[in-house]
Amino acid sequence: MALIGIGSSVGKGGSNNKRDVEVIQRRLNEIGKNCGKTDGICGAKTIAAIYSFQKHFMEKPDSLISPNRRTIHYLNIWSIKPVSPGVDLRGNLQKAWDLVNPLLPRGSYCSSGYRSPEKQRQILPRFYSIPYKRALMRKYGSIHYNDVWANRRTKETEMLRMVRVIGQAIAAPGRSMHQKGKAFDIGGPSSIDRQQVRVVKMVASANPDIFSGKVIHERNGCVHVEIK
Secondary structure, eight states: OOOOOOSSOEETTSOOOHHHHHHHHHHHHHTTOOOOOOSSOOOHHHHHHHHHHHTTTOSSOOSEEOTTSHHHHHHHHOOOOOBOTTOBOOTHHHHHHHHHGGGSOTTOEEEEOBOOHHHHHHHHHHHHHTTTHHHHHHHHOHHHHHHHHHTTTTOHHHHHHHHHHTTOOOOOTTOOTTTTTOEEEEEOOGGGHHHHHHHHHHHHHHOTTTEEEEEEEOTTSOEEEEEO
16 A cells, blocks of 8 residues: 555544545555545544554544654554464454554564464474574583483473573463463564564553553564463
């Protein structure tokens, strides 16, 4: 979508110039915030659509869009990001993702949601044996590393400690918020990690009834988000 601009404010208490109202109505309809006809009249339906849009990032939406301010910025960058195949966004996970999704930087995607107990238990040995194997061997030595791996069923606690020490946040099997259906992860290039964290924290602050406020940039590059 082409970038939009307005010359004066649109919405509740705004100047509501016909041309500016039409620009905003057209964009709101394009992104699925239905405001009805593109007639240049800022009525109740248009104001409600602005409010719904602002609720993604404002705790107290004012239903007003001013030139060169935050709301017009997010109208311009709004784009829907994909969800990886097989990701389970059950319950409020879907609602939380839908609030964050269109404001994330391009290249973002939802990489994980609910995980079954079986799938969650597979995460720790995968981290231990593939991406962090070399780092763990350097820190703990190959003898200790191999001993823990050979006895991984009985030394799961030690494996968990080792992975955490090198900087990978991970819950103990059976205690993950993913397993409780209370967390999702956001993937993407490392160059946008900080921007992802910033956007999620903003959306979480605006929607404290859904988000717990816990956002973690993990060592493996994903952004972990928890909900209530």
